[in-house]
Amino acid sequence: MKGYSAAAIGKFLIALAFITASVFPMDSTTALSMKEGTMKKSLGAKTIVFPTPVFVVGSYDSTGRPDVMVVAWGGICCSKPPCVAVSIREATYTYGNIMARKAFTISIPSEKYIHEADYCGIVSGRTEDKFTATKLTPVKSDLVDAPYVKEFPFVLECTVIKVVPLGLHTMFIGEIKDVKADEAVLGKDGNPDIKKIEPMIFDPVGRAYYGVGGYLGEAFEEGKTIKKKD
Amino acid sequence: MKGYSAAAIGKFLIALAFITASVFPMDSTTALSMKEGTMKKSLGAKTIVFPTPVFVVGSYDSTGRPDVMVVAWGGICCSKPPCVAVSIREATYTYGNIMARKAFTISIPSEKYIHEADYCGIVSGRTEDKFTATKLTPVKSDLVDAPYVKEFPFVLECTVIKVVPLGLHTMFIGEIKDVKADEAVLGKDGNPDIKKIEPMIFDPVGRAYYGVGGYLGEAFEEGKTIKKKD
Numbered sequence: 001m002k003g004y005s006a007a008a009i010g011k012f013l014i015a016l017a018f019i020t021a022s023v024f025p026m027d028s029t030t031a032l033s034m035k036e037g038t039m040k041k042s043l044g045a046k047t048i049v050f051p052t053p054v055f056v057v058g059s060y061d062s063t064g065r066p067d068v069m070v071v072a073w074g075g076i077c078c079s080k081p082p083c084v085a086v087s088i089r090e091a092t093y094t095y096g097n098i099m100a101r102k103a104f105t106i107s108i109p110s111e112k113y114i115h116e117a118d119y120c121g122i123v124s125g126r127t128e129d130k131f132t133a134t135k136l137t138p139v140k141s142d143l144v145d146a147p148y149v150k151e152f153p154f155v156l157e158c159t160v161i162k163v164v165p166l167g168l169h170t171m172f173i174g175e176i177k178d179v180k181a182d183e184a185v186l187g188k189d190g191n192p193d194i195k196k197i198e199p200m201i202f203d204p205v206g207r208a209y210y211g212v213g214g215y216l217g218e219a220f221e222e223g224k225t226i227k228k229k230d
Numbered sequence: 231m232k233g234y235s236a237a238a239i240g241k242f243l244i245a246l247a248f249i250t251a252s253v254f255p256m257d258s259t260t261a262l263s264m265k266e267g268t269m270k271k272s273l274g275a276k277t278i279v280f281p282t283p284v285f286v287v288g289s290y291d292s293t294g295r296p297d298v299m300v301v302a303w304g305g306i307c308c309s310k311p312p313c314v315a316v317s318i319r320e321a322t323y324t325y326g327n328i329m330a331r332k333a334f335t336i337s338i339p340s341e342k343y344i345h346e347a348d349y350c351g352i353v354s355g356r357t358e359d360k361f362t363a364t365k366l367t368p369v370k371s372d373l374v375d376a377p378y379v380k381e382f383p384f385v386l387e388c389t390v391i392k393v394v395p396l397g398l399h400t401m402f403i404g405e406i407k408d409v410k411a412d413e414a415v416l417g418k419d420g421n422p423d424i425k426k427i428e429p430m431i432f433d434p435v436g437r438a439y440y441g442v443g444g445y446l447g448e449a450f451e452e453g454k455t456i457k458k459k460d
Binding site: 040041042043044045046047048049050051052053055072073074075076077078079080081082083084085087089106108111114115116117118119120121122123133134154155156162164166167168169171173175176177178179180181182183186191192193194197199200201202203204205206207208209210211212213214215216217218219220221222223224225226 | 270271272273274275276277278279280281282283285302303304305306307308309310311312313314315317336338341344345346347348349350351352353363364384385386392394396397398399401403405406407408409410411412413416421422423424427429430431432433434435436437438439440441442443444445446447448449450451452453454455456
């Protein structure tokens with residue numbers, strides 16, 4: 001303590017404390033929030049991803065009556081052969097239909113058909129004729145043993161090539177035999193235009209439907225800004 | 231031709247032709263447009279659905295180096311046990327990583343990470359260290375043998391329970407061991423909020439990214455307007 005009095009050291013430490021407090025203003029509450037801010041919170045083993053689709057899956061029952069259900073657990077699963085997967089509970093009417101006929105369709109509803117599509121996810125085809133109730137029109141596929149929805153602008157016709165039981169859900173892997181779309185949703189290049197189709201997005205947490213938002217950028221291009229830096 | 235003259239038959243046929251024309255007024259042009267208006271256009275057996283996700287799949291290579299790739303072919307496939315599927319080509323670096331470690335993560339990037347996410351879909355982990363190039367931070371999962379992306383707000387940690395070879399793509403079915411999310415993307419109820427996460431949507435036709443659009447309605451509610459009519 002060469003030449004410094006206890007009082008001078010005391011004043012210095014007090015001043016240092018004030019400076020420290022102003023530069024790093026932190027108490028136990030802010031320390032906790034900082035920790036929370038840098039670490040992710042565990043939410044448990046839940047089935048949540050964003051986005052999930054709104055697929056209206058069409059099938060015929062044993063009497064040949066067309067039925068539809070809504071599936072959010074699904075997506076494209078192979079490019080060659082072109083395949084799409086839909087996961088369906090064994091308890092559903094559709095499960096038995098697809099197991100028997102080994103075929104299904106996926107009709108993608110536009111936003112304006114939110115009521116009709118949602119209805120197909122509320123009631124069972126075992127007790128209700130969903131086409132009659134919704135006034136939607138079943139169209140027999142010319143390629144697979146299943147009906148699709150005339151009013152929905154975009155359709156996939158599939159034959160089942162694999163059945164994968166997983167637990168509560170069974171995954172049906174369908175080979176896509178054809179894609180069909182209304183002329184009205186095709187772009188100038190003849191390809192389906194996502195903004196004209198206006199497909200819905202399902203939020204499995206908020207149990208809500210959303211539309212497709214704004215264009216963000218071109219795939220396999222936006223990342224080149226990073227590639228060039230190397 | 232019992233009792234009918236050729237003239238009478240001729241007059242009858244002319245009258246029949248006029249009646250037919252007035253009941254079914256159709257020429258070649260209207261026939262064509264009616265066909266286009268009521269029938270969907272066949273686009274061939276293509277891998278197109280809307281929406282598809284932007285999953286950034288994390289894995290460790292044989293040396294323990296973290297890698298990420300982008301997957302649009304995937305989705306939730308079972309509720310119990312909670313499972314998610316991602317389809318990956320055998321040629322990718324990630325394929326070998328997941329086959330060896332039997333684990334992967336899915337990190338869902340926010341819109342603002344479009345460049346980093348897209349970059350992960352352009353280059354191969356075989357020749358590039360994507361974490362170094364993008365300045366993203368790998369975080370070792372505390373539950374599975376795979377890394378996730380710290381900067382992306384929503385993460386799934388998965389162990390592979392089934393491998394399904396389909397052709398060009400192999401489907402990895404992962405049991406979701408935990409879901410983790412940044413505090414900043416949780417809503418007041420503590421659940422992940424799709425509008426705070428700002429996940430991207432991939433359009434496989436336009437090869438473009440879109441955001442999540444406006445709220446359209448409540449699932450399992452919107453359809454009740456139809457149910458009540460019954």
